[in-house]
Amino acid sequence: MLELLTKLDTDLFLYLNGLNAPFWDPIMIYFSGKIEWVPLYLILVYFMYTKFGWRMVWPLLGVALVVTLADQTSVHLFKNVFERLRPCHNPEIKDL
Template sequence: MIESIKNVDRWLLVAANNHHSPLLDKWMVFFSERFVWFPAYLVILIVLAYLYQQRALLLLPLLGASVGLADFISSRFFKPYFARLRPCHDPMLSASLNLANGCGGQFGFLSSHAANSFALVVFLGLILPRRYRVAKVLLLIWAMLVSYSRMYLGAHYPSDVLAGATLGSLLAWLTAELYRRGEARWWPGFSASIGKKIQLR
């Protein structure tokens, strides 16, 4: 059973990696590069600070905790504990892979990129009101592209990505729940309308 799962994992990885082109290589490297997204993260933080105003004093640290914990747990606990080689470091696979962006660290379970991006996206998806559903969909597409890029580049197996997304989503749910409880306790007189402090009757 386990060997069958591993075989499917390898097959999906090779399928994603083999469908490549010079243009697609550039796009996947772009989506996979963390530093490229720092300006976007800054814009998100500024917008959230503007919309939530005083409540941002609670929201932003919890959002940071969600992403920070996802990165710390995936990098410091899962990867050294399971010590699963990345596909690009696997001697049975590496020679046949298209490595458009090098290989990175030795171990790959689980994907920090997937954990971090889903921690951000799921947290915002749970916190933002329904009227921001277009933004939520765009953020989800971004997280999926980041995750897919890790398989395309031969850095992670699909199971690495799935496990990372699961970890990030669980941490996001936990921190979002902490935010909701804190908001209800410290700002009970305000509605959920973002950017406007409207007294409830």
């Protein structure tokens, strides 16, 4: 079953990569970073604060907690257990 998922993942990656749309390359590279999203998060927090005031703090902390738990769970429970490279980091297909 895992082999099937790996093959599907690789095939989908190669298909999307094979579409060869150079226009999207710099856009995808830009948005794959972490720091680029900070202005969006700050704008969202600002609008939430202007609409809801301090009542938005607890829901915002709840969302931050859930995102943190999901991220840590995915890394420590799945990523480190399966130790599978992403297709874009796989040396066998990296240059295709």
